[in-house]
Amino acid sequence: MKETLLVKHAVGGRTFIHTDKHPLEYKVKPEAGGWTFVIRTPRNEAVEEILKWKNELNVFLFEEYPDKPTIKKWYYVKDGEVEFDEASESLIIRANSRIEYVPDEFSIQ
Numbered sequence: 001m002k003e004t005l006l007v008k009h010a011v012g013g014r015t016f017i018h019t020d021k022h023p024l025e026y027k028v029k030p031e032a033g034g035w036t037f038v039i040r041t042p043r044n045e046a047v048e049e050i051l052k053w054k055n056e057l058n059v060f061l062f063e064e065y066p067d068k069p070t071i072k073k074w075y076y077v078k079d080g081e082v083e084f085d086e087a088s089e090s091l092i093i094r095a096n097s098r099i100e101y102v103p104d105e106f107s108i109q
Contacts, residue, residue, distance in 0.1 A: 054082035
């Protein structure tokens, strides 16, 4: 399985992080009330933009399989639960809700 992480501006659709184009180490931790993403990255322009728009972010995980359709997981970041930890050079994003879907199931026949 190949997994891709995207962090996007919910309103404008601008992509800040796309691990297929710019690989980064990250972890997703399920927690009470949601999920926490810990993304290892130096503080850079993309991180600054994420912090600036922290109230308007969507996070996506695309799971691609060789023998079945891609699964997309859409996480919504509510109330700007986003921070940067200088000591570990990690961007921390907390998501409150998730929608999981298979895009192939929504195509027009």
